[in-house]
Amino acid sequence: MSTNFSHQTMALAGIFQAASLVDQLATSGQLENDQLTNALKTVLNLDPSSFDDVFNGLSSLDHGLTVLNTALARNGQGIGREVLQYAMAIIAVQAKLNKRPDLVDELAKALTRTAEQHRFFDSYTHEAVIGSAASCYQNSISQLNFRIRVTGNPTHLQNPKIAEKVRTLLLYGVRCALLWQQSGGRRWHLMWYREKLQRSAQALSNVA
Numbered sequence: 001m002s003t004n005f006s007h008q009t010m011a012l013a014g015i016f017q018a019a020s021l022v023d024q025l026a027t028s029g030q031l032e033n034d035q036l037t038n039a040l041k042t043v044l045n046l047d048p049s050s051f052d053d054v055f056n057g058l059s060s061l062d063h064g065l066t067v068l069n070t071a072l073a074r075n076g077q078g079i080g081r082e083v084l085q086y087a088m089a090i091i092a093v094q095a096k097l098n099k100r101p102d103l104v105d106e107l108a109k110a111l112t113r114t115a116e117q118h119r120f121f122d123s124y125t126h127e128a129v130i131g132s133a134a135s136c137y138q139n140s141i142s143q144l145n146f147r148i149r150v151t152g153n154p155t156h157l158q159n160p161k162i163a164e165k166v167r168t169l170l171l172y173g174v175r176c177a178l179l180w181q182q183s184g185g186r187r188w189h190l191m192w193y194r195e196k197l198q199r200s201a202q203a204l205s206n207v208a
Contacts, residue, residue: 004184007051009068009200010061011180014042016071017064018173019086020079022166026152029162033125035063036165039172040124040133044115054179058208065205072190072198082151089148090170091187094177096144107140127161134164137171 038060070078114132
């Protein structure tokens with residue numbers, strides 16, 4: 001298994017992890033702090049020393065690898081429709097963002113401000129840090145002519161704090177989609193390399 005293909009699988013697992021956690025949060029209103037912390041660690045790792053360093057170890061992708069492995073093994077039938085829709089929408093949004101250098105620049109500046117917030121509060125889950133990360137998404141990615149429509153329990157989605165966490169997770173997903181694209185990942189790979197990706201996800205799960 002080539003390093004490049006391993007990197008593609010890791011990034012794709014991050015996308016599916018974001019999609020699954022968004023669905024979980026939107027329907028139940030619940031999310032473990034560790035999951036949000038892992039997402040923000042990746043988002044705010046602005047100068048990683050290596051590809052693996054972006055994710056702070058395979059264990060942070062354990063949930064995503066499981067979801068991805070299930071989706072690929074059953075050709076998309078093993079996970080909820082919403083999760084698959086969110087994952088595909090995240091990939092589409094990242095591709096559109098690439099064509100808007102003005103929004104990419106705005107996002108980069110906003111992420112720097114959020115990283116400063118994190119250093120000040122010394123916490124990834126402080127409400128100011130989560131709010132800042134959500135604003136990063138809202139002021140850049142949400143300005144695109146294509147938006148990710150999240151469905152779920154209206155009571156949860158209308159809660160500002162939950163909405164901020166949803167945007168933060170989507171930001172994490174877009175970060176992973178960028179890494180996927182940079183490592184050679186393409187949408188058609190999900191069809192033509194499905195079995196190879198599934199074997200890669202299973203192998204990485206065994207290591208994680």
